[in-house]
Amino acid sequence: MTIWVGYRPRQFRLTRGQPREFSKTRGVVRGFCEKCGTSITYRDEGLSDELYVTIGFLDHPERFRPQAHAYWRLRLPWLEFPDRLPRIDTYSRRRDPAFRNPADR
Template sequence: MESRIETGACFCGAIAAEMQGDPFWICFDHDDDCRRAIGSPLTIWIGYRLDQFRLTRGQPREFSKTRGIVRSFCEKCGTSIAYRDEGLNDELYVTIGFFDHPERFRPQAHAYWRLRLPCLEFSDDLPRIDTYSRRRDPAFGNPVDR
């Protein structure tokens, strides 16, 4: 049996990657920090282990505003690619907009539900978590406390 391979690229095509195997977590994110970084009312983050992600073209730029969080993006077109969180060891979260086939991913929960925009309504029965949806190393604090 072949392992699952997903591909993705930025809007201009300068950055491309492949993700091997199944993601371990898929989650709607209503966090205001991510909202600003992505430029969208919310995103869906697809969680992979670092060794499941491989760049196949280009090199993204990185930026950090929040302690312990490093975001990557294409410096040519601005597409958000992923983020790493030092409080979540060996985890990489790729934004759904980077994938070539985003329809293949079904979210498992809503994170930062309390920060959602009131104009967005959801009829799903997914868990609604008011903060982080993953167990994070408390030594790094909570990013919302920036």
């Protein structure tokens, strides 16, 4: 399970270091710490001008309250949350359809 916090790229900067990046899926770039392997960022061409940062990477993750549960249909069958947030079966953001779903590429 991954929790992402979304930013515009100009709203986020690292205070030290630079993540290493890789792409296994065309149009999707993931950033990670080259020393320990920690996931840091996610960028997708279908979500232009958006950058996602894993919540566990942030200094104060408790400051970020969830707004929705995306990819709900892919959750583990025993995973439930006692809240009334929207359960969305795919992306929670509107994507450019020209880039299709990364899982279909």
